[in-house]
Amino acid sequence: MKKLKNIVFLCMSLAVTLSACTDDFDDPTIERLNPVYEGAPVNTTIAELKTQFDAAIFANPDTRTQITDDIIIEGVVTANDRSGNFYKGIYIQDATAAIKISVDATHLCAAFHIGQRVVVNCKDLYIGGYRNHAQLGADYNGTVGRMSLTEFNQHVTRDASSSPDNLPTPIEVTSSQSVDKMMDGMLVTLVDAIFPTAGYSYFADAVSGEAGTSNTTILMESDYSTITKRTSNYGSGIANQIIPEGTGRVTGIFSRYVNSWQITIRDINDLSGFTFPEEIKPAGAGTKEDPYSVIGSMGKSGEGWVKGYVVGAIDGMTITEGADFEAPFDAYSNLLLAASPDETSFYKCIAVQLPTGEIRDNLKLSDTNTENGEKTMTYPERLGQEVLLYGSFDAYFGVSGLKDTGCAYVGDTKYGVDISNAVFYEPFAASQGEFSIVDILKPETLSYVWAFKDRYGMVASGYLSGKNNAVNSWLISPAIDLSAKTTAKLTFQNAANYFASGKVPEEVAVWVTTSYTDGAAIDETQWTKLEFTYPAGNSWNFMSSGDINLDAFAGQSNVRIAFQYKSTATKAGTWEVAKVLID
Numbered sequence: 290m291k292k293l294k295n296i297v298f299l300c301m302s303l304a305v306t307l308s309a310c311t312d313d314f315d316d317p318t319i320e321r322l323n324p325v326y327e328g329a330p331v332n333t334t335i336a337e338l339k340t341q342f343d344a345a346i347f348a349n350p351d352t353r354t355q356i357t358d359d360i361i362i363e364g365v366v367t368a369n370d371r372s373g374n375f376y377k378g379i380y381i382q383d384a385t386a387a388i389k390i391s392v393d394a395t396h397l398c399a400a401f402h403i404g405q406r407v408v409v410n411c412k413d414l415y416i417g418g419y420r421n422h423a424q425l426g427a428d429y430n431g432t433v434g435r436m437s438l439t440e441f442n443q444h445v446t447r448d449a450s451s452s453p454d455n456l457p458t459p460i461e462v463t464s465s466q467s468v469d470k471m472m473d474g475m476l477v478t479l480v481d482a483i484f485p486t487a488g489y490s491y492f493a494d495a496v497s498g499e500a501g502t503s504n505t506t507i508l509m510e511s512d513y514s515t516i517t518k519r520t521s522n523y524g525s526g527i528a529n530q531i532i533p534e535g536t537g538r539v540t541g542i543f544s545r546y547v548n549s550w551q552i553t554i555r556d557i558n559d560l561s562g563f564t565f566p567e568e569i570k571p572a573g574a575g576t577k578e579d580p581y582s583v584i585g586s587m588g589k590s591g592e593g594w595v596k597g598y599v600v601g602a603i604d605g606m607t608i609t610e611g612a613d614f615e616a617p618f619d620a621y622s623n624l625l626l627a628a629s630p631d632e633t634s635f636y637k638c639i640a641v642q643l644p645t646g647e648i649r650d651n652l653k654l655s656d657t658n659t660e661n662g663e664k665t666m667t668y669p670e671r672l673g674q675e676v677l678l679y680g681s682f683d684a685y686f687g688v689s690g691l692k693d694t695g696c697a698y699v700g701d702t703k704y705g706v707d708i709s710n711a712v713f714y715e716p717f718a719a720s721q722g723e724f725s726i727v728d729i730l731k732p733e734t735l736s737y738v739w740a741f742k743d744r745y746g747m748v749a750s751g752y753l754s755g756k757n758n759a760v761n762s763w764l765i766s767p768a769i770d771l772s773a774k775t776t777a778k779l780t781f782q783n784a785a786n787y788f789a790s791g792k793v794p795e796e797v798a799v800w801v802t803t804s805y806t807d808g809a810a811i812d813e814t815q816w817t818k819l820e821f822t823y824p825a826g827n828s829w830n831f832m833s834s835g836d837i838n839l840d841a842f843a844g845q846s847n848v849r850i851a852f853q854y855k856s857t858a859t860k861a862g863t864w865e866v867a868k869v870l871i872d
Contacts, residue, residue: 326408326448331363336385336471338362338411339423345433346418347470353417353426353433360411363448364388365455367476368542371398372556374524377435378424380474380542381407382457387474387542390445391426393435403555405451410444421545423473459540465514465550472543479539479552481510484518484532485636485689486587488566493520493528503528506588506689507552508636510536513609515687517551519544526557531569537562577709580677583628583639587689589682594709595639595691596677600632601625602654608635608686616666618655626691630673640690641678646782646831648697648705652676674699679707693718695868705833706780706868713769713871717746723767727811730761738762738854745784746867751856752787758861763811764852769871772846777839779819779850781869788826788862797823797864798853799834801842805849816851817841826862839871 338360339346345354364381378391379401390409401407414425417433427436436444459478462468485508493503505518518539522528538561541554554560572585575593583597602620605611612625612635624641632638643649656667666672680694695716696705708714715722721741731738735753738760742748751760771777779801785793800816821834842848850871854864 324447326446328408328410328446329359329361331361331408333360333362333411334385335362335364335381335383335388338416339386339388339471342416345416346423347421348418351417351419351432353415353428353431355413355415355428356411358412361408362388362411363406363408365457366401366403366405366407366451367456368553368555369398369401369403370395371403372525372527374521374527374553374555375542376521376523380476381409382475384457386471387476389422389424389474390441391424391433391435392438392441394438394441400447402451404453404455406448406455408446408448410446414440414444420547421470421473460543462509462516462543463511464509465516466512468543468550470545473545475543477541477543477552479507479509479516481536482516482539483508483510483536483636484534484563486584487532487534488570489572489582489584489587490532490569491528492518492530492532493522493524504551504588505532507539513636513688517546517549519551519553527554530557531566533560533563533565535562535564577677577679577707583626584637586639586682586691589689592679592681594677594679595626595682596675597626597628597639598630598632598673598675599624599652599654599671600627600630600638600673601635603640603686606686608640608688611686612638616654616669616672618666621653621655622649623686624652624654626676626678630675635688638688640685640688642680642685642690642692642694644694644831645829646705647833648694651699651702651704652697679705679709706782706870707872708870711870711872712771712774712777713766713869715766715869717741717867717869721747721764725765725767725807727763727765728760729763729811730759732758732760734758735760739764742865745865746782747852748863748865749852749854750863751854751861752863757856757858759856759858760861761853761855764854764866765805766850766869768846769848769850770846771839771843771848771871774843775840777843777871779834779837779839779869779871781821781834782831782867783824783834784829784831784865785824785826786829786863787860789860790826792860792862793823793826796855796862799837800851800853801839802849802851803842803845803847805847805851829865831865831867 364383366379367382368375368380378389380389415428415433424433426433459476461480462477463480501522503520507516507518540559541552544551573579573581575581577594580594580596586595601614602618603611603623604619614633622643625638626641627638677698679696680691683692685692696707726739739749751758799819802814802816805814819837821837824832852866
């Protein structure tokens with residue numbers, strides 16, 4: 290008799306295993322195998338459980354608390370590992386809230402179908418949060434981790450049959466601003482959702498064979514607030530799907546990550562109303578020769594090139610309130626860039642920062658001039674023109690953008706500094722780099738003459754606490770190898786203010802040498818003075834030095850550039866130097 294029972298159990302186990310994770314409602318044997326829960330009655334809602342352990346869920350850093358009370362909850366499985374987009378766990382939800390049950394096992398979908406009702410005896414389990422995302426599990430180095438399969442079987446019991454009729458109606462979400470923390474883990478539907486990078490990439494890297502998760506930004510059409518869609522590289526039928534176009538509905542499990550919200554879909558059927566492209570659109574590589582398209586640049590980080598059309602500007606604190614596509618324009622410090630010159634939807638644009646100087650002067654759509662007390666579109670010919678830009682891809686005005694724009698091409702005309710073919714480039718964006726400072730004359734009352742200043746580069750001044758000081762200080766580059774060059778030129782950006790009228794050429798200078806070595810005396814080295822376009826001396830506006838010919842030093846391996854600053858006890862101006870380039 291015992292042998293017969295074992296054979297029956299083995300056959301039942303094989304039936305479950307062989308059915309594996311096929312469609313959640315297509316196997317009638319699952320219904321027959323589902324037991325009816327006959328244990329202690331359910332005494333706590335999921336919302337009550339999460340409220341009781343709120344401190345553990347929202348602790349910073351992450352922590353966990355062991356449940357010592359006889360707490361029993363029930364819920365319906367809303368997500369499992371069937372598609373591969375969820376890993377080692379299930380989500381359950383009742384009428385009040387939802388929670389993840391984290392377990393160190395796979396193929397849970399074989400028995401815990403979506404729609405399966407379960408009862409959980411929480412006593413002795415651990416509860417906590419991963420970046421405020423609530424989970425039930427085991428202790429893992431002081432945080433909540435996955436419980437063993439043995440623990441899972443001891444605490445989680447199926448109750449009667451699984452059925453799609455058991456599933457809760459997804460909560461409709463129209464804005465990331467309209468959610469609260471109790472919605473963490475719940476089944477939701479994002480209404481009127483838009484994928485800004487539609488058609489230009491896949492949801493995730495399904496061919497790498499590596500574990501990981503990719504993020505895709507979703508914009509909510511009601512107010513263009515953002516929600517992140519998470520996709521596992523193992524998400525069967527999801528990861529290798531091209532991001533769809535249009536406006537539609539996204540259903541999935543809502544989760545909190547610190548102060549932002551994310552959604553993970555269960556399978557591709559959780560997306561509706563969208564159009565699915567058949568092939569990837571060219572997004573570019575971010576190089577000067579193959580720049581990113583506008584859409585292709587969205588979500589990128591680091592520095593690179595992007596090409597598009599000027600379609601407007603942003604006047605205000607946010608793109609939602611301030612995007613403007615029609616003249617007259619008020620903003621002159623930024624642009625909206627799009628893939629088409631006729632684009633009027635800002636979610637298909639990136640915001641471009643125009644730094645003070647020649648890039649802003651030659652690309653801005655407006656000016657500070659007024660006509661009848663109102664700003665006017667001073668440069669109508671610039672609207673709709675195609676531009677090639679170099680800068681840092683980063684969030685700007687709350688959307689994908691290009692900041693610290695360092696170079697712009699309008700046709701063949703260049704503004705700013707092109708570093709794509711640089712032999713040497715030091716922007717002074719984060720430090721003084723490998724430049725050294727040699728003070729020829731500096732009073733003891735001054736701690737320094739040259740200093741790195743965030744946003745301004747290297748700054749030299751002989752002024753301190755209301756007093757002008759006589760100084761002579763040099764900022765000297767490391768050795769620059771031009772041995773492979775037959776021609777070369779130097780450019781840099783600089784600004785000068787508080788200089789006496791006409792004194793800038795007398796008090797700042799740029800030198801070049803091939804004989805200086807670190808620690809050598811300045812006056813024992815042969816230097817050649819370089820002429821450049823001097824700033825007026827009464828403005829903080831950066832301007833280009835112009836192209837400075839270094840052909841006489843091409844072929845040399847120990848080329849040094851030096852910036853000399855002087856001041857007097859009568860007048861001490863301030864000189865700012867940035868983006869030193871040799872190409």
